[in-house]
Amino acid sequence: QVQLVESGGGLVQAGGSLRLSCAVSGRTYDLYAMAWFRQAPGKEREFVAAIEWGGESTFYSDSVKDRFTISRDGAKNTAYLQMNSLETEDTAVYYCARNSRFSGIATASAYDYWGRGTQVAVSS
Numbered sequence: 824q825v826q827l828v829e830s831g832g833g834l835v836q837a838g839g840s841l842r843l844s845c846a847v848s849g850r851t852y853d854l855y856a857m858a859w860f861r862q863a864p865g866k867e868r869e870f871v872a873a874i875e876w877g878g879e880s881t882f883y884s885d886s887v888k889d890r891f892t893i894s895r896d897g898a899k900n901t902a903y904l905q906m907n908s909l910e911t912e913d914t915a916v917y918y919c920a921r922n923s924r925f926s927g928i929a930t931a932s933a934y935d936y937w938g939r940g941t942q943v944a945v946s947s
Contacts, residue, residue, distance in 0.1 A: 825849035825936045827919050832941030835909055839945075843904040845919030845938060851876075853923040857895060857902040860931055861915035861943075870929040871917070872904060882928055886912075909945045916940040 831843040845857065858873035872893040873882045881893050892905040902919060920934035927933025 825921065827921060827936055827938035829917065829919050829938040829941040832917060832943045834944045834946065837909060837911055837945055837947050839909050840905070840907045841909065841943060843906070843917055843919075843941060843943075845902040845904075847900045847902070847921060851900060854921060855925045856922040856928050857893075858920050858922065858928065858934060859893065859902075859904045859917055860920060860934075861913075861917045862940075863915040866915075868918070868931055870931070873922075873928045874902065875928070884929075906943070909943075911945050911947050914943060914945045916942050 826848045828846045829843060831841060835841055854876045856873050856875050859871040860868050861871050862868040870884050871887055872891055874893045874895050890908045895902045918940045919938045921936040922934045924933050
């Protein structure tokens, strides 16, 4: 059974940093990519960043590019999201997700397993 468990969220002041982790358990032979999405109150879930598990190519939304870095540790089956220069607009629940469909790397519907989310709150 595939499970994703996020950790590392919390409260931070604007300009600060946080590192999120997502531990993946279960099968990985068909793992194409891991991604982070976020959802702020009253808004739709949006793509943040993704990494191809085998090739390590990375993808970012324009709103986080140059501030956030996605990475992964294959030995630990864990994906990370390093978030620097945080802004109040980054406040949201952050979800990690697993893509085994080999397409739609920035599209939520292409991800077949999701974590329960971790809250990130950025104060001014």
